[in-house]
Amino acid sequence: MAKFKVLIDPGHGGKDPGAVDNGLLEKDIALKVSLGIKARLEAAYEDVQVLLSRSTDVFLELKERTNKANAAGADILVSIHCNAGGGKGGFETFRYTSASQSSIKLQDTLHKAIMSKLGGIDRGQKAKNLHMVRESKMPAVLTENLFVDVAADADRLKQASVIDAIIDGHVLGIASYLGLAKTKEDKPVTQERDINVPSSWAKETWEALTKKGFFDGTRPGAPITREEMAIVVNRVLKYVD
Structure with a gap:
């Protein structure tokens, strides 16, 4: 049994596309990033299980999302989003207005890790009365990963390398906050040769x-x-x- 449970919440979904512009749907990017976080975090680190509020293009009420995290006893919650209406664009994170010290630490660790991978405009660590970070019973942060309606950001979001950077930043931040240990690398299996038989080439x-x-x-x-x-x-x- 995994020591830590992480709930990753891909924002929007189904009938709710989230922000839409420049040929991008926020719900699609959020799901792609979330699936990537689950795959990479579980593959690279020990003692962690990643749960998803949704793993397909379905609609969930906000309450369903936090209920799932609370019922699972998740150690942390990270809600994945893209932004809109932000002028020059960039990256930002949100915690609850009356966040616990643990949530503040999670936000700081996650924000810095993602910015180290993503680069670009840093819009800062912010606090807001958002359902996902208010109704969760564990440290919770909502990430806003670039703006779909800012041309420069939209161009970046269409690049696989940028999506990878967003995923890797989340993985790094979560692992750092939880103090996860790297998975032991599997040693390549080599067949022991018979020293009494010459190799075919020799x-x-x-x-x-x-x-x-x-x-x-x-x-x-x-x-x-x-x-x-x-x-x-x-x-x-x-x-x-």
């Missing part, structure tokens, strides 16, 4: 040099010591003479 040469007396024909796949090398060199020199 078989012909091995047999030829064995016939000439440079080697005794045993253990072709074994490492050679400096002493053994001296003997082989001596044999070669005698052969040349």
Whole structure:
């Protein structure tokens, strides 16, 4: 059983597209980012389970989202959004107006991690009376990942590398806040070779040099010591003479 539960909430969905402009739908970007966060966080770190308020293009009331997080006993909640109506665009985060110290710490850690990956205009860490951060019983933050109605931001949101940066920033921030340990890297499985059988690519040469007396024909796949090398060199020199 995972030590930590993280609830990722892809904003909007279904009949509610969220912000729409420049050929982008906020609900689609939010879902893509959220699915990416779940996949990468669970793959890269130990003791964490990522729950999603929605994993497909469906509509959920705000209350359904926070109810799901509260019922699951999630340790943190992060609601994923894109913005609109923001002039020059950029990235910003929100916590509740009367946020706990834990929520403030989560916001600070998450905000800085995402900005380190995303770059661009930093609109700051803000507080607002939003349902997702007010009704959740755990530290909660809402991220606004660029503006769909600002041409420069919209162009960025259409780039896979920028979506990756947003995902990686969230993963980094969540892992840092929770103090997650990296998953142990799997060592490549290698088949132990039979040292008594020459490799196919060296078989012909091995047999030829064995016939000439440079080697005794045993253990072709074994490492050679400096002493053994001296003997082989001596044999070669005698052969040349």
